[in-house]
Amino acid sequence: MELLTTMTSITQDDLLSAYAAGTTSPGLSLLCATHLTLSPQARGLVATAESIGGAMLAEEATTDVAPMNFEALLARLDEPEPLAPRLTSQPPCARDGDDIALPRPIQRALGDTPTPPWRFRLPGIHEYVFDGYQHERVSLLKARPGAKIPKHTHEGDEATLLLSGALQDGDTVLRTGDLSIAGPEHDHTPEIMGDDICICLVVNNGALRFTGRFGRALNLFAE
Amino acid sequence: MSPNEESSASAISEWDDAALISRIAQAKDKAAFAELFRRYGLKLKAFMIRSGAAPDVAEEAAQETLIAVWRRAETFDPERASATAWLFAIARNKRIDLLRRGARPEPDPEDPSYRPDPEPPSDQRLAAERRDQAVRAALVELTADQREVVMLSFYAGCAHAEISDRLDIPLGTVKSRLRLAFGKLRAALGSEFRDELDES
Numbered sequence: 175m176e177l178l179t180t181m182t183s184i185t186q187d188d189l190l191s192a193y194a195a196g197t198t199s200p201g202l203s204l205l206c207a208t209h210l211t212l213s214p215q216a217r218g219l220v221a222t223a224e225s226i227g228g229a230m231l232a233e234e235a236t237t238d239v240a241p242m243n244f245e246a247l248l249a250r251l252d253e254p255e256p257l258a259p260r261l262t263s264q265p266p267c268a269r270d271g272d273d274i275a276l277p278r279p280i281q282r283a284l285g286d287t288p289t290p291p292w293r294f295r296l297p298g299i300h301e302y303v304f305d306g307y308q309h310e311r312v313s314l315l316k317a318r319p320g321a322k323i324p325k326h327t328h329e330g331d332e333a334t335l336l337l338s339g340a341l342q343d344g345d346t347v348l349r350t351g352d353l354s355i356a357g358p359e360h361d362h363t364p365e366i367m368g369d370d371i372c373i374c375l376v377v378n379n380g381a382l383r384f385t386g387r388f389g390r391a392l393n394l395f396a397e
Numbered sequence: 398m399s400p401n402e403e404s405s406a407s408a409i410s411e412w413d414d415a416a417l418i419s420r421i422a423q424a425k426d427k428a429a430f431a432e433l434f435r436r437y438g439l440k441l442k443a444f445m446i447r448s449g450a451a452p453d454v455a456e457e458a459a460q461e462t463l464i465a466v467w468r469r470a471e472t473f474d475p476e477r478a479s480a481t482a483w484l485f486a487i488a489r490n491k492r493i494d495l496l497r498r499g500a501r502p503e504p505d506p507e508d509p510s511y512r513p514d515p516e517p518p519s520d521q522r523l524a525a526e527r528r529d530q531a532v533r534a535a536l537v538e539l540t541a542d543q544r545e546v547v548m549l550s551f552y553a554g555c556a557h558a559e560i561s562d563r564l565d566i567p568l569g570t571v572k573s574r575l576r577l578a579f580g581k582l583r584a585a586l587g588s589e590f591r592d593e594l595d596e597s
Contacts, residue, residue, distance in 0.1 A: 196492055197556060211505070221477070222501035227551055228529065269534065282502065
């Protein structure tokens with residue numbers, strides 16, 4: 175089974191139904207879990223996709239399936255439950271240095287560092303790139319009011335989820351909880367709206383290419 | 398309703414799935430569990446096989462799913478999901494565990510950042526069972542071709558490219574069939590589902 179890693183021309187429908195089917199890549203799974211935390215509308219869509227899965231499970235044909243061992247199953251019911259590490263314990267509430275609470279899927283991904291160890295990128299712009307993701311770049315981006323995210327384009331696709339504040343990208347306004355998926359053809363300069371600090375979770379499955387004034391210096395950062 | 402062991406054995410086959418799960422949650426009732434196993438054990442195993450598991454792995458994953466049902470029956474909320482949707486979600490998570498050896502991120506309703514559902518008047522709210530009935534009715538309306546791509550995508554967990562390979566049809570055809578299927582689901586599922594999808 176392959177995981178959904180390519181985002182070419184995918185929509186929110188595609189992304190959330192892949193999450194419901196269990197086939198999003200680790201970075202996109204983090205993005206979806208966080209989106210679902212913030213968006214009841216997205217949860218409704220996943221509930222519908224799971225309802226479709228349930229309907230298909232109910233109709234599954236079993237004539238060719240060898241019988242299961244019910245006695246072995248019964249014997250396992252009373253086994254002590256293995257402790258799921260950290261699943262029941264609440265992680266420390268991650269707060270950004272500016273006291274912005276981060277949703278729990280992000281906290282869990284940060285692990286033992288409750289505050290993202292931000293790295294300076296440009297005046298007003300900090301970034302933290304998560305370790306441990308293969309074939310995708312998963313990062314948090316923090317921008318202060320008035321900051322402009324430099325014009326850039328990507329070789330792959332970029333999914334952006336807004337965790338706080340508001341962002342304008344061309345004609346589209348993103349608010350907290352909103353998701354935007356941009357393809358490689360999309361050369362854009364997202365702008366921070368309003369007076370709130372903006373934090374985004376960004377999943378990118380190809381190299382970033384900054385195309386504006388600061389392009390060359392930032393491309394060194396972006397690897 | 399607290400029938401003794403003997404009468405429960407005859408009556409329990411009449412109970413619906415949700416009642417069996419609630420009974421397991423409340424009383425750790427092995428007769429209710431046996432009935433749920435009778436209904437879904439092999440279907441869960443077939444699901445794992447369809448997802449690419451070898452028969453012995455499928456057996457293990459189906460058993461793990463049923464053990465999770467036994468242990469977490471109290472997390473079943475009939476307001477949120479139908480019994481089959483809940484079973485599917487547990488089985489899907491077991492399949493993910495199997496393939497990746499690790500839990501994936503999930504939203505947590507206890508999270509202070511969790512935005513609760515808006516509360517529409519109760520008569521407007523599409524209850525989970527009604528959502529389920531509407532989904533089943535809508536699935537019947539799909540053509541065989543559309544139904545196949547929906548099954549592979551939503552249920553068996555195939556990526557679009559994988560569906561294209563398996564069915565030997567172009568990627569664009571996979572996508573257009575899924576779009577048409579989505580359109581029919583939207584049309585058939587009534588206003589709440591439309592609201593859910595229209596914002597996207």
